[in-house]
Amino acid sequence: MTNSRQVIFIFSLISIFVATYNLTLTSGLLHHFREVWHLEPATLSLINAAPLLGMAGGGLVLGLLSDRVGRVTILQWNWLIILLSSAAALVLYSPSTIIGARILLGIGLGSDFAIVFPYIVELGNTSRMVIAVLGLGDVGQWLAYAIDALSRHLHWYRMPFALSLLWGIPLALWRHQLPESRVWQQQRVTSYTQWARSLITPSTRTHIIQTGVPWALHQISGQGLALFLPSILLKVMATTVHWGSSIIKLLVLPAFIVALQIVPLIGPVKWQIIGFCLRALSFVAAVVTLLVHGSPWLTIVMLTSALFWGSAGPDKTTVLIPALLFGPRIHTSGQGMAELMGRLGSLVGVLIFGSLAITGHTVTALSGFALTDFLGAVVSLSLLTTQFPTVFIRRQKLHTSSLSQD
Template sequence: MISRNYIKQIFPTMAGSMSILTASYNIAIISVALSPIKNYMSLNGTEVTLLASAILLGAVFGAFFSGIFSDRFGRIGILTLDLMTFVVAGIASALVSNFLEIFTLRLIVGIGVGMDYVVVFAYISEIEHRSHSRGKRLVTVMFFANFGILLAYLLGGIILLKLGPTGWRLTLATGSILSMFSILMRLRLRESELWKLSRLGSIREILAKTFLKHNRKDVFRFSVPWFLYQISDQSLTLFLPVILIPYIGASFSGGALGAVLVKIFTIPASFLTIIFIDRLGRNFLQSLGFLLRSILLGLLGVVLYMGIHIAAFVIIGMLGGSFFFGALGPDKTTVTSPAQSYPTEIRGTGQGISEAFGRIGGFVGVLGFGAFSLIGAGVGLIFLSLTCMLGFIFTVLFIGWRVESTSIENA
């Protein structure tokens, strides 16, 4: 039987996991609603791309400013504020009537997402700073992002299947309902004692310390891989149901449910990451993930561009494989490494800067994938493959790639 003391010990990790699940759900749910919204509002290609990327633009600002403010004023207040954006903007998104309204509300949701991914990992890293399994717990929290995206595809697909294209309003509203569970868990969290002991007296001091020479190196080595990985990851996450529709002959709901089959590959990969991250090291898993994702996306892109007919299950398998290797390495390492490496007094700021670069990468990926896909089928995937190869090269040259038990644990 699980003791109360053990539940108390892991409760911050449980609350953080639920929070990240909620944030990832709110990222992915727009992908399910994208095609029905396009038809309902008669959106052009540019508007569809902007709507898909609105959450990423909001996340850039949410990540940067929440990191600084959480270092100055504390973690818990920011954690509560970000969930409120999901509730308010999620409900309002179901009531919109035009592009400008829904674009603005998705920006607001994005601000909340950016805040969440910064402060949750900074907070968990500090709460668990004395635990020998801190790294595994951070990876476990990130693991639940996969469930959030899967749940968005699955629930969104079912809603569209039952209600038809007009069900997109309910799909967007579900994000606010899920957020309420996270809010209830957050009410039991206490402020980070480590932050209380280490806090600096002003934002100027925080920024000055962040950009000291040795800290600038960390900003560089954490931000660039996060930027390069998110180019492929966010564009694939946001466009996956749309990508699948023409190749598997599916409806709007079928595209969403087909995306579940692709995304489910991330579950076993995430379990393997939890098992092997301290045995093989973050650097090796990151470089391996970048390389194999690049190969799979590149091969599929070339096949589609050349017009070679392949079965739908092969397309699902290759896309699933690319998600598998992303989840095995850079999906976890790019997010959790900054939270473990930066000193407490600038942990939020460092995490926020790196995440902001990641969200900019996601925005570049959405725009780039959309633009290159207009050239021909598969060209967008070739573009994503090249960015993953750059991630592999950067990791090898500037971080390392050997198999080793690495530790970047700082208080």
């Protein structure tokens, strides 16, 4: 790997680690917030949903802008949003400040998700690199669970926010070493008119739906379960709530290794369909055990299975596929549009199904998750006949010259 590739790969690892940590860092603190600030379930859901609101807008707007002004221009400045919002949440510790700061934080994180993965692809890396970066994101989520549990044990509830600020410092420093994408430099659109025309072609609109809808359907259950896992465990078995989420996520961490091995062999689309189905079946099994008043441990095993197949499958492929599908002229624009749909799905999962989870309607929430995952598998079938400009299969590398030009 060349020096430029090393810089981009390490930066990408740090970016997605920071993003997933920040997305998850309030999930284990909701019970504390409810007791201390006497918050309603809707407000608690909004605290978890706040960065997703920002990511929806940030990913779209800054992803679109990246195709006009460059990848590095956006990535070298959005760190200010991340650091300032993290500092505000830590220092001005209150419900309204946390919600506002986390919306702002989401704008910065959303642009990373929209730009980083096309950036990796344009570098010429394999799909394994994209999956590895997303795998470190799983570590960020696990660490958020663990830090939340530790902060409750120590009664230092600002600890997760302090570490959020700390993680952002190396991210800010590393951004100034980023080289601009040669693919973007060579094939960038030369006018806003040309760029707009590339965005509204029939094939582009079709690709946005084909990638954005599965991303949204996955995120309903993905973020709905991930951000409310401590609350769901509290309803299933109260004794598991403190460290249960971090233990379950630790068991799920190896899931990305499965994706690393299978995606290059059968392709991301087939694996996405399989992952959706296995995840949906896990949710169905969890619902059945709850309805028949089976062992709480069996329910927890099924939830762990759902997390595993989500992490191994659509959690990786819904991000990877648009990064492979859109050509260089609209690479981050297409990724940002697909991400927008994904984040809207996240908001549904958090604000609707998450509210059901924290108010005790666990069976209804898990049934909804199963349904959306089955729908995700059905919608993903349309991608089987889609012609990719370049697809990583059988450990091939992506050659930048083979990317399609829209």
